[in-house]
Amino acid sequence: MAHAPTAGTAAGEPKYYVPHGTTWPIMGSIGLFTLFIGVSILLNGGSGTVVALLGAAVVIVMMFLWFGEVIRESEARYYNGQVDKSFRMGMMWFILSEVMFFAAFFGTLYYARQFSLPWLGGEGSDAVTNAVLWPSFESAWPSNGPEAVGGNFQTMGPWGVPALNTALLLLSGVTITIAHHGLKAGNRAQLNLFLLATVLLGFIFLGFQAYEYIHAYTELNLTLGSGIYGSTFFMLTGFHGLHVTIGAIMLTVIWFRCIRGHFTPDRHFGFEGVAWYWHFVDVVWLGLFIFVYWL
Amino acid sequence: MSTATTHGHAHDHHDDHHGPAKGLMRWVTTTNHKDIGTLYLVFALVMLFVGGAMALIIRLELFQPGLQFVNPDFFNQMTTMHALIMVFGMIMPAFVGFANWMIPMMIGAPDMALPRLNNWSFWILPFASGILVSTLFMDGGGPAGGWTLYPPLVLQTGNAFPFAIFAVHLLGMSSIMGAINIIVTIMNMRAPGMTLLKMPLFVWTWLITAYLLIGAMPVLAGGVTMLLTDQFFGTSFFSAAGGGDPVLFQHIFWFFGHPEVYIIILPAFGIVSQIIPTFSRKPLFGYDSMVYATASIGFLSYIVWAHHMFTVGMPLAGMMFFMLSTMLIAIPTGVKVFNWLSTMWRGSLTFETPMLFAIGFLFLFTIGGFSGLMLAITPADFQYHDTYFVVAHFHYVLVPGALFGALGGAYYWLPKWTGHMYDETLGKVHFWMSAIFVNVTFFPQHFLGLAGMPRRIPDYATQFADWNMVSSIGAFGFGFAQLLFVYVVIKCVRGGKPATAEVWDNPEGLEWTVPSPAPYHTFDEAPVIK
Amino acid sequence: MPHPNPTTPSPAPRRATLASALALPALLLAGLPARADWSLLNMPVGVTPVSREVYDLHMLILWICTIIAVATFGAMAYALVAFRKSKGAVADTNMTHSTAAEIIWTVIPVVILVFMAFQAAPALIRIEDTRNSEMTIKITGYQWKWEYEYLNEGVSLFSSLAADSNAARRKNAGIDPRSVENYLLEVDEPLVVPAGVKIRYLITANDVLHAWWVPDFAVKRDAIPGYVNEGWFQVDEPGIYRGQCAELCGKDHGFMPVVVKVVPKAEFDAWLAARKAPAAVAAAN
Ligand code: HEA
């Protein structure tokens, strides 16, 4: 297991910390394996709930143990500047991969509006599609396709809850920056207060989003099954919501760590990593607001 | 402690340099880049035989016209699984194994940047592959819609469907985590003085491969997620009735899939770029232009994807764009081929097994590249598409391309890994059998495709019988040759002439400055780069 | 040379095939198996203006690639022979880069590719031009058969694998495929079209993707459920032309052939009229 790093050669810095042996990954793999098997059984109509929950539990416990160990190592100053940089870069590239994940859904939205619906409606080189298969269909947005899959629905206007949510997220971007300044200035009260504000804003956002979903399902007849509009709407906002949830949980963890006095003005990768993630979630939301709700 | 003596400097804190744990748990819990590299390589070798056995079932059924051994549905499962396993379970893990073993040693790093994550990247693989293979035994059989997973056909998969989708998710997670680790290692862990343009080419090709992985794999994850929701949650992404389009999935798949084929070949380019200079006794010719060519290939690979979809009825302008952009890739690839050739030019060549595989690669990959260029010519692709001509093309770039690259690399570094020389005679026999049979297997497939045999069919019209028989014989020969490889590897691990630190005649690179076998920990203290 | 019926099974005895295949490694060096049907090594020239154009394009790029291959592989072979250590070659370690060489082997391929693009692009434009067609047929792919509708004529038909092929293709059917004429390439009812007429086809699918392909016409277009693709062909020579579904469509993907019977215009008109008659009767009932 973990060893105290050797005192470094240069300037009192410990050497690059290489942990010796770890059991968290195998636990994570088993957890994911169980989780996905359970969910698959469920999707096939079998009884996989217990298996899925078991898997999820293993994954969650694993994350606590793994991150807990990293946090302990970090607080024990095992990590030199280079390790810190590795974490930072790792987080950056992870976020980039998330960006590409969302790009697939944004691309889908673009393709549906720019190509498939116009073609179905008789535009471009595929004009015959409309004439032969869907003669009464006219391309428009929003749309649930030529067969009006899912029945009539209403869309979610941008200027109600979504605008409010935009304000909330933008504000949370400000509060986390203020908290960061507090951390760097050694002002722990400012840090704790504004980080708490960020956490609260995140959860309020989620509350509004839940409200919006209920509204969509019960009053607007807007569901995942509402053709391409419903599909893209819920896929994009749903995965975003999932990321906000993860981000808010991470913020909460960070907040507890701050209260415990973790992080120093010049060494706080954990804080920054979460902050970056939060900003990423923020930017994705702006994309959603513009392309999903507004345009 | 076993082999864990660190070279070149005294170590005062012994327990920091300790050797591996004992027994099975060593491999389960290891954070050591060499152990993890070994795990990847062994796993890939096993999967070569799993995927290869499926290929042999395909070739067995195609040995003669008529259905003798399997039913059409099972045949399609074999085609699909063969490809998924070879691509995600064999060739990609093999190259990640090389990356793990060699990149820290090549750039003078003590280990990979994120060792625990590294362990996880590997240990997801056996579980993901286990799920994938187990689908074959489920109600309705495994996925049978081709490795491209095109809807609506793939939505007809039975119980295996969600399992297969999640297996792809897991494989993707593993690749992304591996890629992040590799980028961070290269960007952050180089020894002082190891500037970017001093890095061995293998490191460079992997850096660009890792970028491709991070850009491409999440898109595939998004795509298969949409398949899942279309199947189970009533979404209409790929169904015209709800305003979606089945072709949209093809765009998403190939936006991933085309970079994927360069993800597969770039590390092989890197390995060949290490081998050829060593056995030419001459530095790599045109190092800088090799780096730029690799980067251009990486860039271009994102803007050519629809050349797999010329027959879907794209607008004319789209076809033009994708034809021309695809043709452009011949230029940087040509630069690489000519640079390898110039490296050998006025060299002092010897032909040990790694060099033989590199030369085999040079000739046969280039043939695959030429057929790729032919496929890029849209009007001609209307004829080639979905025939065995395409199958011939991609096996030329995948088998004597990527796989030869991996085999050559294995011979090249085996002495460094094990401390023993492999059996050179058997190695050469392995090479010649592989090189001959790979051509016997795949060259006739060009003829079959041109004469009109579609791909993904379990049975064929009788005029295709002759060349199919030849191809099947070749496949079994090639498979047999790989058994020999396993024997050579085991023999080399068990013993053999001790290898020197340099192994070869004055090779370039930091990995040759440490003893063979390489100590458990290398470069705890950063080496000095001239 | 056109292939009116390029799919006639080669008559050679099986033993010869086996022998030539077994001797293959040696034969591969000496050349290709002597008994092979040489017309089966290359793309058919086909019978339409498009197919001839595609064939020419194919041969052009094949030759260009061959020439580049000969030059490149020739140089490689020379290097392998001339610069071997065993022959006393000493490495010229100063030969590490040459900007001039890099420019040359960038520019020459660019020129070649530009030349190829100028050949390919106009051909593509002509192939995609479906204007001025005289009749339109709608093709629909099903698992696993084709439906052909003669638009505005009220005639349509289904076309699926012929019964004798269907019997022989069962697993362990005990029927030698070679004894079945046009094994897997025969249908119960072919598509009948007139010769010398530009025919536009609209293609779609009912369930999953399929692709309609006749090598002699050099047309291959995907059938996509919910969307319609179009293409065209014009065959001047009457004959029977065979192809297959070219997009994986499930278990019987290999068993949904395409057969097009091209007949003189007058014969076609008669056929169409005869077809219409029962349809008219059915409508009257
Ligand atoms: C390692 C993997 C790999 C690599 C490297 C390549 C390389 C290339 N591929 Fe290939 N390809 C695949 C794997 C790969 N491919 C796979 C798996 C499929 C099928 C997927 C499926 O459908 O299941 C496929 C399919 C495929 C298609 C689709 C065919 C179809 O389905 O109809 C096309 C079409 O353009 C294509 C083109 C190319 C081109 C232009 C290159 C170029 O990169 C090649 C460039 C190299 C050279 C040209 C040779 C060297 C150059 C010179 C010596 C310079 C001088 C040369 C000239 C000027 C000509 N490939």
Ligand code: HEA
């Ligand atoms: C890296 C990728 C890779 C590799 C290495 C290979 C290797 C091989 N491939 Fe594969 N192949 C693909 C990727 C690859 N392939 C892809 C992407 C497809 C497209 C799939 C699709 O259409 O969806 C494909 C499709 C494909 C087809 C077309 C199937 C069809 O269209 O229906 C065929 C047919 O000949 C084939 C053959 C082979 C053969 C003979 C080998 C040989 O090189 C394999 C060599 C064999 C061995 C190494 C095995 C040796 C084993 C033994 C000797 C004993 C085994 C016994 C036990 C395990 C007990 N492959």
Ligand code: CUA
């Ligand atoms: Cu229909 Cu393949």
Ligand SMILES: [Cu+2]
């Ligand atoms: Cu491609």
